[in-house]
Every structure is written in structure tokens, then in C-alpha cells.
Amino acid sequence: MPFAVIAESEARHVEALQGLLTRRQMALPASVWAPSSFAPFRSIPEACAAGVVAEREDADFYDEYLPRTDLPQDVRNVFTNLQRASLQSHLPPSSAASRRRHDPQRAHPLPADPRRRVMV
Numbered sequence: 001m002p003f004a005v006i007a008e009s010e011a012r013h014v015e016a017l018q019g020l021l022t023r024r025q026m027a028l029p030a031s032v033w034a035p036s037s038f039a040p041f042r043s044i045p046e047a048c049a050a051g052v053v054a055e056r057e058d059a060d061f062y063d064e065y066l067p068r069t070d071l072p073q074d075v076r077n078v079f080t081n082l083q084r085a086s087l088q089s090h091l092p093p094s095s096a097a098s099r100r101r102h103d104p105q106r107a108h109p110l111p112a113d114p115r116r117r118v119m120v
Helices: 003-023 044-064 073-101 114-119
Strands: none
Touching: 003 044, 003 073, 044 073
């Protein structure tokens, strides 16, 4: 499943964005994501479906900023690349995993070990 790779990629995206905006002395956009806002998933299909929703919301986040005329080109490039990554690199594997796992007959509970949750 794509979760571990996507989680690592998202961390790199945040670092790139933070570095760029810090160098440009621009404020970071407010994050709508907080670990405390997510309840544990009851099953792998539920986690896969949530991944699809999250990637779509992640891509939609940039729609507010990209039309702005005051956005420096390097910031626009990073925003565009991050949006493209959500839509073209993260959403397809999340969607595929969701389709494969969305069969209630195959719904498996997540591992009890929380360290493995990202790896499922």
C-alpha cells in the first residue's frame, strides 16, 4: 500500500515549502491537518478511502493560491508541483488501493501495532 511512501513524500513537500517561504519571508499557509483531528481507522478499506479524500483535499488546497497574481514564480512553481504530486503521484495509488480493498468481504482490521499502521 502507498501510505508509507506518500507519508515520506508529504514530509519532503512540507520541508520544501517551509524552506522556500522562509527564504522569501512569506507566511506559511495555515494547515488544516493535525494528527489529533483523525480518529484511528477501523479497517484498511477505511484508511484507503480516507487517503483518496485527503489527496483530493490536498490538491484543492492550492486552488486558492495559484490564481493569485502576487505569488512569486518560484512559489507558484512549488505549489504547482505539489498539487501535481497529489493528483498524479499520490491519488492514483490511493485510489487503486481503495478500489482493491473496498470489498467488505475483504475488509481486514488494521494491525494492533501503531507503528505498522503507516505500512499497511
